Amino acid sequence: MTSSTHPPTLTATYTHPTTSPHSISIPLPPPPTPQISTSHSKHSHNDPTGTLQPEPLHSSPGKTATRAHLKALRDVVKEVQTEMNTFLTKRMEEEKAESLALGGNEKGKSNNAAKAAEYMERDGEVEEEMDDETKALEAEVEKLRREEEDERIEKGKGKKRKKGKE
Numbered sequence: 001m002t003s004s005t006h007p008p009t010l011t012a013t014y015t016h017p018t019t020s021p022h023s024i025s026i027p028l029p030p031p032p033t034p035q036i037s038t039s040h041s042k043h044s045h046n047d048p049t050g051t052l053q054p055e056p057l058h059s060s061p062g063k064t065a066t067r068a069h070l071k072a073l074r075d076v077v078k079e080v081q082t083e084m085n086t087f088l089t090k091r092m093e094e095e096k097a098e099s100l101a102l103g104g105n106e107k108g109k110s111n112n113a114a115k116a117a118e119y120m121e122r123d124g125e126v127e128e129e130m131d132d133e134t135k136a137l138e139a140e141v142e143k144l145r146r147e148e149e150d151e152r153i154e155k156g157k158g159k160k161r162k163k164g165k166e
Contacts, residue, residue, distance in 0.1 A: 007027045007028060007030065008027070008028045009025045009026060009027050009028060010025070010026050010028055010076050010077065010080055011023055011024065011025040011080075012024050012080045012081075012084050014084065014087065014088065022087055022091075024080050024083045024084055024087070026076050026079055026080055026083075028073065028076055029069060029072040029073065029076070031061070031069055032061035032062070032065035032066055032068070032069045033061060033065070034059055034060060034061055063144050063147065063148050066144060067141055067144050067145070067148075070137050070140055070141045070144070071141065073137055074134055074137040074138065074141070077133050077134050077137065078134065081134075095115070
């Protein structure tokens with residue numbers, strides 16, 4: 001398996017028919033690493049002498065690490081969204097200044113208003129798409145929180161049962 005020297009990135013690209021595209025790329029945090037365990041007595045039958053070192057077993061990352069990773073991903077999405085909104089706001093201000101510098105007659109004003117409305121609509125679509133991504137990440141985090149809470153409750157019930165038997 002080959003490893004890439006480039007970290008994964010989240011990229012948002014704004015395209016417009018009359019100008020060159022504008023891209024924003026932010027590196028994504030690395031995914032949580034799996035937990036490693038070397039205690040696997042079930043596999044000792046492969047080494048009757050008991051002299052071989054056990055190979056590490058990998059399990060899925062812990063819920064805390066997964067939750068932290070999802071939060072970091074959500075933060076990256078928000079950062080990309082903020083940068084794109086800043087770029088688009090600056091671009092709209094530049095276009096407005098250009099139209100005013102050109103004299104902006106009545107026909108030009110209505111044409112510019114139509115362009116501004118189109119840009120705002122497009123910006124809203126970009127924002128809405130990013131919001132959907134953020135919502136999906138937030139839903140995943142909430143699901144993990146609920147699972148962790150359920151585990152705590154189950155562990156608490158187990159401790160009470162043990163105390164009752166003693």
